[in-house]
Amino acid sequence: MVSDEANRPGDRDRATLPEDASRTPAENAQLALLLEVAGTPKPGNVDRARDLEDLRFEHFLAGAIGAGEGLRRAERGARVGVAFERAVAGMSRQSGGNTQFGCLLLLVPLVSAAARERLTADGLERIVADTTVADAVAFYRAFEHVDVAVRDPPADLDALDVRRGSAAASTLRDRGLTLADVLALSTETDSDDRIPDWNAVEWTTGFERTFAVADSIRNGTGPVGDRVARAFIDLLADRPDSLVATAHGPAVAREVSERAAAVRGDPEAANELADALVEENINPGTTADTVAAGIFVALERGLSV
Secondary structure (H helix, E strand, C coil): CCCCCCCCCCCCCHCCCCCCCCCCCCCCCHHHHHHHHHHCCCCCCCCCCCCCCCCCCHHHHHHHCCCHHHHHHHHHCCCHHHHHHHHHHHHHHCCCCCCCCCHHHHHHHHHHHCCCCCCHHHHHHHHHHHCCHHHHHHHHHHHCCCCCCCCCCCCCHHHHHHHHHHEEEEEEEEEECCCHHHHHHHHHCCCCCCCCCCCHHHCCCHHHHHHHHHHHHHHCCCHHHHHHHHHHHHHHHHCCHHHHHHHCCHHHHHHHHHHHCCCCCCCCHHHHHHHHHHHHCCCHHHHHHHHHHHHHHHHHHCCCC
């Protein structure tokens, strides 16, 4: 078992790096969080031009900085669950509440993979497969730091409701559920109409969409913030957002995707949609999570900022 402070291949000692050295994976993860929130327009989300009623741009900046220690632990070889819980705890130390919980759920394994030069689908599948029951317990504990919008679990899985936090530890241990097992359960839907948890889907499919978003950002043109905004709208148009479905229902989530598809390639219309969704209190936050993860991969693969 790897301790939460163990050094692993790929760990980098910043004190020995030349001044022109590239950023570490943890630094790229923090930069990805900053670039994600700075991109505009991202309809319904906080960006550098828009705040929500109780969640502002500066909260995201502070959250990105606060998450740093957890991301550095992932880089140094900490267990994924331990690093994630620490990143969320640090992120929560600002007055806005939950800014980047879902982003960190994707970024922590990506940082772990990048630090070991395994930033591939196969490398990430290995990291996911290596998760333990202790990782699952730490994942549940992370929910005690911030309020996270989640849907109610099926009745037979009520004991595994993530909102139980540490109180679910005994159930996780009794059933021998790893973090990979828990997230696999989150991909299941009880009807054809239900929108899956896309963050959990990333974990179970080798981060397929993350890598696709990374390619779109790397291959795009113009300022990185504009590429980020285009990637957000494209992804939202392609699939209904999980957070929107949780808050407003699947029909609204699908309607929002249709509205995003209608403004592709039209910056003025995208700005109008961004203002409209903020006014309607519709926040496609899960889409932003995947975009942040894609920015990280793009940075690791040479995106210049």
